Amino acid sequence: MSRLVIASNRVADLRQTTQTGGLAVALADAVRERGGVWFGWDGEIGEVDEPEVDQIDNVTRVALPLSEDDYTNYYLGYANSVLWPLFHYRLDLIDYRPAFFEGYRRVNRMFARHLAQFLKPDDCIWIHDYHLIPLAGYLRELGCRQRMGFFLHIPFPPSDLLEASPNHAELVDWLLQYDLVGLQTHTDVGNLTRYLEDHTPAVPVREGRFLFGERTVSVERFPIGIDFEIFEQMAQRAPDDVAVDVLRRKVLGQKQIIGVDRLDYSKGLPERLRAYGRMLAQHPELEKSVSFLQIAPLTRGDVDAYANIRLELEALAGSINGQFGDFNWTPIRHIHRPVPREKLASLFRASHVGFVTPLRDGMNLVAKEYVAAQDPADPGMLVLSQFAGAAEEMVEALVVNPYDVDEMSRRLHQALVMPRDERRRRHEALMEKVMRHDAKAWLTAFLEALGDLADKPADLS
Numbered sequence: 417m418s419r420l421v422i423a424s425n426r427v428a429d430l431r432q433t434t435q436t437g438g439l440a441v442a443l444a445d446a447v448r449e450r451g452g453v454w455f456g457w458d459g460e461i462g463e464v465d466e467p468e469v470d471q472i473d474n475v476t477r478v479a480l481p482l483s484e485d486d487y488t489n490y491y492l493g494y495a496n497s498v499l500w501p502l503f504h505y506r507l508d509l510i511d512y513r514p515a516f517f518e519g520y521r522r523v524n525r526m527f528a529r530h531l532a533q534f535l536k537p538d539d540c541i542w543i544h545d546y547h548l549i550p551l552a553g554y555l556r557e558l559g560c561r562q563r564m565g566f567f568l569h570i571p572f573p574p575s576d577l578l579e580a581s582p583n584h585a586e587l588v589d590w591l592l593q594y595d596l597v598g599l600q601t602h603t604d605v606g607n608l609t610r611y612l613e614d615h616t617p618a619v620p621v622r623e624g625r626f627l628f629g630e631r632t633v634s635v636e637r638f639p640i641g642i643d644f645e646i647f648e649q650m651a652q653r654a655p656d657d658v659a660v661d662v663l664r665r666k667v668l669g670q671k672q673i674i675g676v677d678r679l680d681y682s683k684g685l686p687e688r689l690r691a692y693g694r695m696l697a698q699h700p701e702l703e704k705s706v707s708f709l710q711i712a713p714l715t716r717g718d719v720d721a722y723a724n725i726r727l728e729l730e731a732l733a734g735s736i737n738g739q740f741g742d743f744n745w746t747p748i749r750h751i752h753r754p755v756p757r758e759k760l761a762s763l764f765r766a767s768h769v770g771f772v773t774p775l776r777d778g779m780n781l782v783a784k785e786y787v788a789a790q791d792p793a794d795p796g797m798l799v800l801s802q803f804a805g806a807a808e809e810m811v812e813a814l815v816v817n818p819y820d821v822d823e824m825s826r827r828l829h830q831a832l833v834m835p836r837d838e839r840r841r842r843h844e845a846l847m848e849k850v851m852r853h854d855a856k857a858w859l860t861a862f863l864e865a866l867g868d869l870a871d872k873p874a875d876l877s
């Protein structure tokens with residue numbers, strides 16, 4: 417088995433993966449099993465010429481800081497003020513500046529130079545997400561001929577939107593330097609396929625395979641999953657403070673709705689709060705018998721669009737509490753601090769509705785975590801946006817249009833009053849999918865596809 421080399425914007429702390437999400441754990445396990453390298457930014461800002469190298473058994477962790485300039489132009493700039501909004505269909509929020517694109521190229525070129533020194537000829541290289549699209553191209557320029565796969569965690573937009581970026585042709589040319597491009601959904605695969613067919617000389621040779629010059633490139637769907645077993649177990653061990661809260665709610669006969677998202681404009685938070693407010697207005701009988709817990713830890717606070725969304729949410733939550741609340745009832749609790757993962761799992765289990773309504777999302781792992789955390793005998797109900805990648809599979813959820821506040825309000829109410837039999841039926845189907853398509857299955861499918869490509873001749877014409 418060849419070694420595995422992972423490159424991601426942030427390199428995981430391989431000495432302490434239990435605290436991080438299931439994805440980092442699954443990737444860390446894979447790289448430990450095969451031996452290899454994990455390469456990326458260490459999350460620090462500073463000037464260092466050489467990366468920090470840490471050998472942990474058979475895995476080399478290679479991490480380096482970003483300069484102030486690179487942090488501004490590559491990370492906050494091109495990655496998060498151009499690609500993130502563009503790939504989430506938000507042309508209105510793009511802040512395009514030539515210096516951002518220059519920074520993006522510069523950092524990827526610099527990453528390639530450092531990473532190349534750690535590669536062996538038959539390594540299998542797996543590059544993650546929108547920050548590092550050009551990495552394979554720059555590695556190829558340095559003469560690296562290894563198999564390279566790329567996985568995009570966020571959506572891939574339709575051509576009409578992608579073309580709004582002055583750099584769309586370069587972005588797609590860079591994607592064509594990979595042997596395998598993995599995307600989350602059928603919609604994403606369709607969008608990239610149409611772009612390749614309409615705007616590039618790549619020739620389709622069979623479904624999902626394109627001939628580009630001397631090389632072939634595969635485009636496939638690999639819907640990402642969660643570490644189902646660990647999350648399910650975690651949900652069953654409620655910490656004392658959550659257990660007390662559950663008891664208090666039981667005594668009061670109160671149901672809880674939960675939302676958990678990084679504070680981001682793609683997550684549809686204002687629309688979600690409005691839908692909750694509308695439901696309270698339309699159902700006065702719910703007074704004091706329901707509450708909404710929204711956990712939204714701050715990320716990328718340095719980008720203007722994130723500061724704006726925070727202010728909007730605070731105003732909305734304040735107005736809902738002001739209009740409906742009472743001295744002994746706070747209709748909405750809204751938390752910006754991150755919550756430990758174990759607590760999150762038990763809060764999901766203690767909540768009657770999981771309210772997951774992004775305007776656009778690559779997959780959305782929270783939807784899967786909510787399902788995994790439920791008690792199968794008396795499960796809560798998931799209300800899920802049709803624009804989350806997860807909705808392609810999780811059709812037994814109450815699927816909503818996140819732009820339609822009235823529909824969300826109706827579905828939220830339906831979820832709160834849904835009879836137990838129907839909840840159990842829907843949950844059983846959802847649970848089976850979340851369990852089967854877990855993080856391990858995603859990872860194995862991707863690596864098998866990348867491995868298989870090595871055995872096939874490049875020219876399929």
Ligand code: GDG
Binds near residue numbers: 676753756757
């Ligand atoms: C990108 C794509 C795709 C959230 N708050 C806390 C916390 N979280 C955890 C959740 C979940 C993760 O963060 C968020 O994952 P999502 O999938 O929902 O969203 P993104 O962060 O935007 O991830 C997305 C994903 O990549 C994987 O490919 O699904 O579409 O946008 O695990 O539980 N965890 C803790 N405290 C919090 O306060 N511990």
